[in-house]
Amino acid sequence: xxxxxxxxxxxxxxxxxxxxxxxxxxxxxxxxxxxxxxxxxxxxxxxxxxxxxxxxxxxxxxxxxxxxxxxxxxxxxxxxxxxxxxxxxxxxxxxxxxxxxxxxxxxxxxxxxxxxxxxxxxxxxxxxxxxxxxxxxxxxxxxxxxxxxxxxxxxxxxxxxxxxxxxxxxxxxxxxxxxxxxxxxxxxxxxxxxxxxxxxxxxxxxxxxxxxxxxxxxxxxxxxxxxxxxxxxxxxxxxxxxxxxxxxxxxxxxxxxxxxxxxxxxxxxxxxxxxxxxxxxxxxxxxxxxxxxxxxxxxxxxxxxxxxxxxxxxxxxxxxxxxxxxxxxxxxxxxxxxxxxxxxxxxxxxxxxxxxxxxxxxxxxxxxxxxxxxxxxxxxxxxxxxxxxxxxxxxxxxxxxxxxxxxxxxxxxxxxxxxxxxxxxxxxxxxxxxxxxxxxxxxxxxxxxxxxxxxxxxxxxxxxxxxxxxxxxxxxxxxxxxxxxxxxxxxxxxxxxxxxxxxxxxxxxxxxxxxxxxxxxxxxxxxxxxxxxxxxxxxxxxxxxxxxxxxxxxxxxxxxxxxxxxxxxxxxxxxxxxxxxxxxxxxxxxxxxxxxxxxxxxxxxxxxxxxxxxxxxxxxxxxxxxx
Amino acid sequence: xxxxxxxxxxxxxxxxxxxxxxxxxxxxxxxxxxxxxxxxxxxxxxxxxxxxxxxxxxxxxxxxxxxxxxxxxxxxxxxxxxxxxxxxxxxxxxxxxxxxxxx
Numbered sequence: 253x254x255x256x257x258x259x260x261x262x263x264x265x266x267x268x269x270x271x272x273x274x275x276x277x278x279x280x281x282x283x284x285x286x287x288x289x290x291x292x293x294x295x296x297x298x299x300x301x302x303x304x305x306x307x308x309x310x311x312x313x314x315x316x317x318x319x320x321x322x323x324x325x326x327x328x329x330x331x332x333x334x335x336x337x338x339x340x341x342x343x344x345x346x347x348x349x350x351x352x353x354x355x356x357x358x359x360x361x362x363x364x365x366x367x368x369x370x371x372x373x374x375x376x377x378x379x380x381x382x383x384x385x386x387x388x389x390x391x392x393x394x395x396x397x398x399x400x401x402x403x404x405x406x407x408x409x410x411x412x413x414x415x416x417x418x419x420x421x422x423x424x425x426x427x428x429x430x431x432x433x434x435x436x437x438x439x440x441x442x443x444x445x446x447x448x449x450x451x452x453x454x455x456x457x458x459x460x461x462x463x464x465x466x467x468x469x470x471x472x473x474x475x476x477x478x479x480x481x482x483x484x485x486x487x488x489x490x491x492x493x494x495x496x497x498x499x500x501x502x503x504x505x506x507x508x509x510x511x512x513x514x515x516x517x518x519x520x521x522x523x524x525x526x527x528x529x530x531x532x533x534x535x536x537x538x539x540x541x542x543x544x545x546x547x548x549x550x551x552x553x554x555x556x557x558x559x560x561x562x563x564x565x566x567x568x569x570x571x572x573x574x575x576x577x578x579x580x581x582x583x584x585x586x587x588x589x590x591x592x593x594x595x596x597x598x599x600x601x602x603x604x605x606x607x608x609x610x611x612x613x614x615x616x617x618x619x620x621x622x623x624x625x626x627x628x629x630x631x632x633x634x635x636x637x638x639x640x641x642x643x644x645x646x647x648x649x650x651x652x653x654x655x656x657x658x659x660x661x662x663x664x665x666x667x668x669x670x671x672x673x674x675x676x677x678x679x680x681x682x683x684x685x686x687x688x689x690x691x692x693x694x695x696x697x698x699x700x701x702x703x704x705x706x707x708x709x710x711x712x713x714x715x716x717x718x719x720x721x722x723x724x725x726x727x728x729x730x731x732x733x734x735x736x737x738x739x740x741x742x743x744x745x746x747x748x749x750x751x752x753x754x755x756x757x758x759x760x761x762x763x764x765x766x767x768x769x770x771x772x773x774x775x776x777x778x779x780x781x782x783x784x785x786x787x788x789x790x791x792x793x794x795x796x797x798x799x800x801x802x803x804x805x806x807x808x809x810x811x812x813x814x815x816x817x818x819x820x821x822x823x824x825x826x827x828x829x830x831x832x833x834x835x836x837x838x839x840x841x842x843x844x845x846x847x848x849x850x851x852x853x854x855x856x857x858x859x860x861x862x863x864x865x866x867x868x869x870x871x872x873x874x875x876x877x878x879x
Numbered sequence: 880x881x882x883x884x885x886x887x888x889x890x891x892x893x894x895x896x897x898x899x900x901x902x903x904x905x906x907x908x909x910x911x912x913x914x915x916x917x918x919x920x921x922x923x924x925x926x927x928x929x930x931x932x933x934x935x936x937x938x939x940x941x942x943x944x945x946x947x948x949x950x951x952x953x954x955x956x957x958x959x960x961x962x963x964x965x966x967x968x969x970x971x972x973x974x975x976x977x978x979x980x981x982x
Contacts, residue, residue, distance in 0.1 A: 848981060849978055849981050850977070850978030850979060850980040850981030851974065851975060851977070851978050851981075852974065852977070853902075853903050853904065853911075853974060856902065856903050857903050860899065860903070
């Protein structure tokens with residue numbers, strides 16, 4: 253089929269604008285609108301979703317040209333000018349649908365979850381701003397524009413994590429999120445600068461990057477440096493080791509935004525960035541190895557922490573870090589489609605799990621799973637949808653997670669065996685902590701303080717939609733039907749149907765669930781068996797391998813000390829000099845004061861001295877010449 | 880001996896400096912007035928010396944010095960009168976105590 257020009261892609265620039273409009277409306281009139289403000293946000297996102305769906309469905313045919321519009325000259329310096337514009341290709345279109353759909357469901361859910369909060373319109377305005385930023389990031393045409401939106405989503409994350417700002421933990425978590433991702437962003441910015449330096453014509457748009465790398469115009473060492481720096485930025489945003497510490501703390505924010513930002517969209521921005529600049533990575537095998545190794549390490553690192561956490565949201569947060577590690581590992585191994593596919597499925601089942609957790613928290617008023625139990629009896633819809641999400645995450649056939657994880661693991665099996673075993677171990681732990689979570693929360697004796705009841709329709713409807721998606725989205729890329737691969741990369745894709753991998757991953761998943769059932773199922777007495785049998789290991793895992801404490805000692809304390817030192821310097825030296833000048837002026841004044849003593853003989857003396865000076869000035873010159 | 884003007888001017892200058900020193904540094908107001916008189920007399924000397932031995936000898940210098948003597952006398956009279964009033968009000972003739980114009 254010939255490549256066709258698309259009809260809808262040229263209107264793609266409207267997609268981010270509706271949430272932006274909602275943000276402006278809610279900021280201006282939110283206080284008067286109160287709970288009606290939620291409808292503004294929901295309608296705006298819905299319109300964006302419809303448009304994204306149109307753009308995407310049109311591209312499903314398979315051969316629409318990439319659409320780029322970059323005619324706005326934003327900045328001109330000498331011979332170089334920076335363009336702003338947008339680009340729509342198959343990857344973008346998919347991301348647009350993911351972001352708008354999850355955002356729409358979260359908006360609907362938030363109407364129920366945030367009901368009664370007196371800053372609800374502020375919340376919706378921030379969510380709309382975030383949706384705008386994320387959509388803008390997705391359709392960015394050049395990497396600098398992406399960076400601008402990258403920072404914007406960071407700001408929105410900060411605002412939303414610290415939404416309940418009167419809680420000191422929320423304030424601290426918001427600052428931590430922003431600062432840690434900022435560290436990554438510095439790396440990204442340096443990467444962009446290097447790219448600017450080396451690119452022919454200093455062009456920064458993705459099409460030019462693709463062409464420059466295909467033409468081999470950038471020296472190899474520079475490519476590796478740029479790729480690693482871009483990955484540093486992606487690691488910050490996507491919570492890879494060692495910049496992962498902000499994500500679990502970001503759970504202080506309201507649960508709907510944990511679902512939206514820290515599960516489905518913003519943290520996926522890192523993976524998306526690597527995918528967008530994939531040409532740079534493929535040109536540098538060293539960088540690919542770095543990405544794959546860090547991804548794999550993060551996957552197992554976070555999974556082991558997850559098995560010892562007692563806060564329902566923190567378990568899911570570490571799960572997110574771990575799954576993002578899988579995605580990075582996939583991209584690092586060259587399995588572009590597998591990584592994006594896992595992003596696609598993960599967005600839905602992780603958002604489902606978080607919204608389900610929110611439903612639970614809404615019902616029992618606590619986040620500690622030791623104070624939950626037996627909720628399956630009272631909260632049927634939540635339980636069933638959560639179970640579907642958990643099975644998808646654990647990678648059980650035929651749910652979506654199985655197919656996407658299988659794609660990643662088979663890529664690892666064929667290219668890098670050690671990483672395959674790491675991935676498999678992480679899959680075991682994933683299944684284990686999800687089973688632990690499920691059994692502790694939904695089965696067994698009730699340990700709750702309040703009587704639980706099912707959540708309202710606005711909250712259960714998104715759960716059902718996401719559960720359906722968690723089941724169905726897996727079938728777009730299976731070994732028997734690699735449609736997604738062909739559609740995304742434009743090249744025919746085949747996924748070898750490796751039964752070894754499928755069987756091993758299923759065994760790992762079932763083993764994890766079985767272990768969870770044994771330890772936390774029927775026989776659970778109220779005390780954590782893992783803590784009883786392996787207290788030292790449990791302690792280390794519970795304290796997250798003491799990474800936060802390490803950062804506190806290595807980075808935070810010295811910086812604080814430096815800050816105090818500089819403060820002393822500022823107070824003592826700089827302010828001291830200013831005070832010195834003041835005292836000098838004062839002193840001169842004091843001197844002059846001595847002349848004003850009311851004593852006429854002093855005045856006479858001063859007059860005489862003045863006369864002498866004048867005489868010398870007028871006459872002295874002539875004396876010098878005469879002499 | 881009478882053709883060189885320098886000794887007369889020197890004497891005038893010395894007397895003037897002594898008078899200036901006294902006017903600026905003596906504690907007693909009467910002595911200050913005395914010193915002012917001394918300064919005026921030194922000026923008189925200068926005037927007469929220039930009248931006789933200056934560049935253009937004329938009688939004007941001597942006439943002017945007569946005026947000067949008169950004025951000095953009048954001024955001393957007024958000065959003593961002010962001093963007596965000051966002494967009556969302040970109880971002392973010490974100039975250092977007369978600093979009510981300070982600040």
